[in-house]
Amino acid sequence: MAEQAEADEDKDEGADWGAAMAEQTESAAAMSALTNGSTTAPGNFQDFSATTMEGERVRDIDFILDIPVQLTVELGRTKLPIKNLLQLAQGSVVELDGLAGEPMDVLVNGCLIAQGEVVVVNDKFGIRLTDVITPAERIRKLNR
Incomplete structure (x- = not known):
């Protein structure tokens, strides 16, 4: 065995x-x-050429239309030492670099898109856009 x-x-x-x-x-x-x-043998790959239909582009844009963004109107800026910052109290006046009557910057998510002037609408502040930056200029600024 x-x-x-x-x-x-x-x-x-x-x-x-x-x-x-x-x-x-x-x-x-x-x-x-x-x-x-x-x-x-050559590979068989899907064609990714730019043959998208106009309707598909509209749907792509619709997809982003409800995304919230932060819109900010900037009155002015200043730099001050922490010593002076700690001395600020109610009623203190902080001097800004913007001049009275000067157009204010309108920013979307921190990116400048327009300038405008302050208006009052129904006892609330608003801004009337006086100069809107073109999309080409915005893209050029992003590429820097």
């Missing part, structure tokens, strides 16, 4: 070695074909 088990084990080892040798032969043949300059 022990001799039978050893014989079966030798057959299994021989089969394993045979499979490994066959795999190595296939691998060597594939490498040989690659180094001998054999050709391969």
Whole structure:
């Protein structure tokens, strides 16, 4: 019985070695074909050319129309030392670099898009746009 088990084990080892040798032969043949300059078939890829329909563009724009943005009207700016900042109290006046009557900057998410003048509408402040920056100028500023 022990001799039978050893014989079966030798057959299994021989089969394993045979499979490994066959795999190595296939691998060597594939490498040989690659180094001998054999050709391969071209890949089949999806066309991503700019053939979008006008309707698709409108849907793309509709997708972003409800995204909220931060609109800020900037009255002016100043720099002051922390010592002076800590001395500010109710009634303190902070001098800004903007002049009275000068157009104010209108920013969207921190990016300048227009300038305008202050108006009062129903007891609330508003801004009348006097100069709107073109989209080309906005893009040019982003690329800096």
